[in-house]
Amino acid sequence: MRSRRRILTGDRTTGKLHLGHYVGSLKSRVELQDEYETFILLADVQALTTHFEEPELINSSILDVTMDNLSVGLDPEKVTFVQQSQITSIAELTVFYSMIVSVNQLRHNPTIKTEAANYGYEDLSYGFLGYPVSQTADISFINADLVPVGEDQVPHIELSRKIIRKFNKLYGTNITVPRAKLSEVGRLAGLDGNAKMGKSMGNAIYLSDSPEVVWQHVRKAVTDTSRVHAHMEGHPEVCNVYKYHQVFNPGETDEIHKECTSAALSCFACKQRLNEVLNNLLEPMRERRAYYENNIDIVKDLIHEGSKKANAIGNENLERIKEKMHILI
Ligand code: TRP
Numbered sequence: 001m002r003s004r005r006r007i008l009t010g011d012r013t014t015g016k017l018h019l020g021h022y023v024g025s026l027k028s029r030v031e032l033q034d035e036y037e038t039f040i041l042l043a044d045v046q047a048l049t050t051h052f053e054e055p056e057l058i059n060s061s062i063l064d065v066t067m068d069n070l071s072v073g074l075d076p077e078k079v080t081f082v083q084q085s086q087i088t089s090i091a092e093l094t095v096f097y098s099m100i101v102s103v104n105q106l107r108h109n110p111t112i113k114t115e116a117a118n119y120g121y122e123d124l125s126y127g128f129l130g131y132p133v134s135q136t137a138d139i140s141f142i143n144a145d146l147v148p149v150g151e152d153q154v155p156h157i158e159l160s161r162k163i164i165r166k167f168n169k170l171y172g173t174n175i176t177v178p179r180a181k182l183s184e185v186g187r188l189a190g191l192d193g194n195a196k197m198g199k200s201m202g203n204a205i206y207l208s209d210s211p212e213v214v215w216q217h218v219r220k221a222v223t224d225t226s227r228v229h230a231h232m233e234g235h236p237e238v239c240n241v242y243k244y245h246q247v248f249n250p251g252e253t254d255e256i257h258k259e260c261t262s263a264a265l266s267c268f269a270c271k272q273r274l275n276e277v278l279n280n281l282l283e284p285m286r287e288r289r290a291y292y293e294n295n296i297d298i299v300k301d302l303i304h305e306g307s308k309k310a311n312a313i314g315n316e317n318l319e320r321i322k323e324k325m326h327i328l329i
Contacts, residue, residue: 007032008144008178010041010084013061014051017068018204019278020188020197023247024150028183030073036146038079039310040069041138042303045084045091049128050119066299068207071289076298081306084138089314093137094130096325097163100170101133105162109155118200136160141314143176151187154180171324185247191221191240205278207285214282218275223267230266241267241274249277 009025011017017026029038042065047058066081084090106112106129116124135156139147147157157180164175189195190203197204205217221244224235236242236257245253256273259265292299322328 002037004035004037005145006039006142006176007036007146007148007181008039008041008139008142009148010043010082010138011065011069012050013042013044013047013058013065014054015057015061015199016064016206016208018197018199018206020150020204021068022072022207023185023188024183025148026069026072026074028148028181029069029079032146032148032181033074033078038074039142039144039306040066040074040079040081042066042081042083043135043138045134046131046138049125049131050115062303063296063299064208066303067289067292070292070299071207071285073284073288076302080309081302082310083303083307086307087141087311087314089141089311089318090134090137092318093141093321094134096321097133097136097167098130100166101130101159101163103129105159106130106132109159111152111155114152132156132159133163136163139178140164140175141317142310143317144178145176146181147178148181148183151182154182171321173321173324175321188247189240189243191217191244193222193240207282208289209282210286211279211282214278215275218271218278221271221274223270227267230268231263233263234260234265234267236260241270244274245270245277248281249274 007029009029011021029040032038042062044058044062047061051058062083069079069081070076109132112124112129112132116128121128132155136159139157139160147153149157157178161177164177167173168175168177187195188197190197190201191205192201192203194201194203203217205214218241221241223239223241227234239260242253242256242260245256249256252273256265256270260270
């Protein structure tokens, strides 16, 4: 028996990670790394589903995403980094699982629908439509128990649970049925008023952004549009900056609420306060990242060694699965 339960979670390697990723998943990864044996997947195959024409971006993002994860405080002594394309058991399990998932189940997945609409896809590629199946293999090749993810991933984890249950029943395997771990905050909105922070929205504050860039985003943030003068009373419940104070500065929200609604605090000063809070969060991340950027071989070693370790575990598990499937002669 394993001594500790396992976490597997990961990120597509299509660019650097931002505050939305931090709030949705990275923060809980850091909090849980002692309690769980943690695997961080660098999802380069999943990145190909949308970025197959940009191999250079995927390549540099494998390193960026690893450094982002390290910068938030994941301890390389404790967590294992896994490059998805290097894990043969993920590829094999994906094929096996694909036999027991219907195309309709995939077509009705709300996250797939939203993403397809965002990317302007009408005729979906087989690989894109099927990425939740491959994600099921990501999670189960090492029998992960817990998957810390943002809420957009919930339909995928639900599907994973269905696939794994069905597979276990069919073949008598004992693959772990995973659970999602959602963050308390839910989805992080954009400071620009957009419902979501995202790269394609142009409103992302990256974990590696400089203080100047962070201030540019905060300075331009849309507040209470009806408060056209600082001496007018504000309405925090409609204000994006206030939402951020609630997420990143919970200790001061009551005070800010009072000062805003009594016009004691101007939007500009309120933004300055948020800017400081965000930079206090990001500064240690920038420092850790700078270390790894200057020691990129350490980062590459972590990916190579981690993938090797994960491959060994996956191969062993797959051997047992194939036995149960009666495909070994
Ligand atoms: N789909 C996830 C995202 O877009 C990334 C991902 C790939 C993932 N494989 C995973 C997340 C396995 C959790 C578990 O962010």
